[in-house]
Amino acid sequence: MKRVSDMKRILAPTLLAGIVGSVLGVPPVWAAGDQLTIALIQKQGDQQYFVDEANGARDAAKELGNVKVNVVNVSMDSNAAISAMNVMVGQKVDGIAIVVPDQQIGPQVIDMAAQAKIPLVAVDDPIKSGAGEAAAFVGFDGFDMGSKVGEDAGKLFKASGWNIDDVRVIAAYEQQLSVCQDREAGEEAAFQKVVGALPKIIKVGTDNSTMDAQNRTGAVVTANPNVKHWVAWACNDENLIGVTTALANAGMPAENVIGVGLGAYLTCKDWQAGQKTGNKAALYISGRDVGDAAVRVLVASIRDHKPLPPKTIAHTTIVTPENWKSVMGSCS
Template sequence: MNKKILLVVIIILSSFAFSCDTTTSKQSSKKSDLVIAVIYKTLDEAWFQEESEAAKNKALAMGAKDVITIDAKMNPDVYLSALDNLITQKVDGILICVPDQKLSKITIDRCKKSNIAVIACDDPLTDDEGNYIAPFVGIDSNQIGRDMTSLMVDYLEKNNKLSDPNSSGLLLMSMDSVSSCIPRTEGQLETFKDRLPSFPRENIFQAEYNGQSEKSFYSAASTITSNKNIKNWFVMSANEAGTIGAIKALDQSGLAENAVAVGVGGYVAKDEFQKQNSPLIASAYISATEVGEIAAQELMENLLLNKNIPDKYLVKDKVITKDNYKNLVIK
């Protein structure tokens, strides 16, 4: 009788051990077959090209079998079609920068239903009240706006650029359709008003664009043409493409020589700094590589180690000028 009981116990333990080994084997196989995707709202801009490449390389180095890179071309239909294809392919995780934040909820709903991990890069995924509904890797938008504005005002005061405020204008290139950019513009405007309380409020202009230099050019050109009394323009933007577009519009209008501009990003600044008389005096350099690598690392650690993804990771900036930009590694 005791021998029979012992035999039953051995069989049960053997079955359990086999089951555990099979489960472990399946889990290990799954982790070695990880496929992730990166979807960016556009890959026309140098920033997103570098960030997507950095994310891909980091994920592959950490053991991903494949990384699928998709350009949404600033088109919601292209984006949603790509998202559905990735879900059909059963990818394990996605790094996302949406072309329109109104797509946030549908993105999260579809990914949750298919148990796909998601991290938002650069532009957060938000609900109707602006609350984050997915982990986010990006920058401290408001503080960068304030820092760059203070730098500009210091320059204007030091170089006697405020002697004729009535013929001077502040041009804020804004992206109110992207929630992460709104605090940047707010920080710029609040700091400018605080530092220069007597500056004519009627000479402060805000022009909307979609993040691309071409749209910025047309929006800035319209504002400049409509305000011919302004001869000295001070330009700030939500990203560097916005600043560059505005500079081109000023150049076309023959007003670039007296203009002063600052940017955010640092990826086109190096080209402007090489020009003899560019209005661009400084830019907040942010490493797209760092954003991409951190996002990919957090996603892979979640998939490989079940590590919780932080709700928010903010990358710090460095101010670059014509004097120091060559010391930074800018691709």
């Protein structure tokens, strides 16, 4: 009986704190040694970038110790994303990182996490609450990314000696997605700054997948049979590969195409294989770095009570067929 009494004395303050915390809506206190569970809810989880992102999150969890990451792929289904949020809230996970399929569900996602007192970060695609307040964000600066792509495309164009009147630009991206809008705006602005002018731009709306970009670009090429040279940029590598594949299928020689990717995780495959390709360069972004950062900021918030930083921006750099291996290490 003495052991029971001693245990009661030990547990009483903890139980009381838990009851008071529950009544007041205060998050539970994390104790050293407790395992944390972080949910990573992703759109398009089968794309290589998001596969890398999930692996980066798991690696960070392993390094930090006593952290588990539950990865959920909701494809492009907003209802599935809300269902996943409900499940994770019901399981009382300690933190949530989410790549939303549609930014319009942002207010609902933020409200669900706030009501459950679970720290949340928006990954890759920023979201806002119903009051217009941005969630903590982990990812990239869209305009800056686009600027680097556009600048490199401009340099390659100037080196080509092509007549601007013989050139068309294909810009392939999901046109409703703000990060894609930012990237495309940066691409245009930087290209014009380097070249001093813009060729005619054909904006191709896609769902950010390779096949959709390829199909839609095929129709564009058919409608523009007299174009001699093409410049291509996009919101991601999937789009860029779709565009350059469609151009190649239409008989456009690789030397008549300047494609600059955004991601490099797919464009590097042509370079690794030594293929002649219209993919001349790409902005290397590491999904692994983003997944790593998302887990680290959440764990720091939970364990060390550090405020979630408003923005955590990952590094990017241009790679080419000549330097990609030294920068990327491998092409997954």
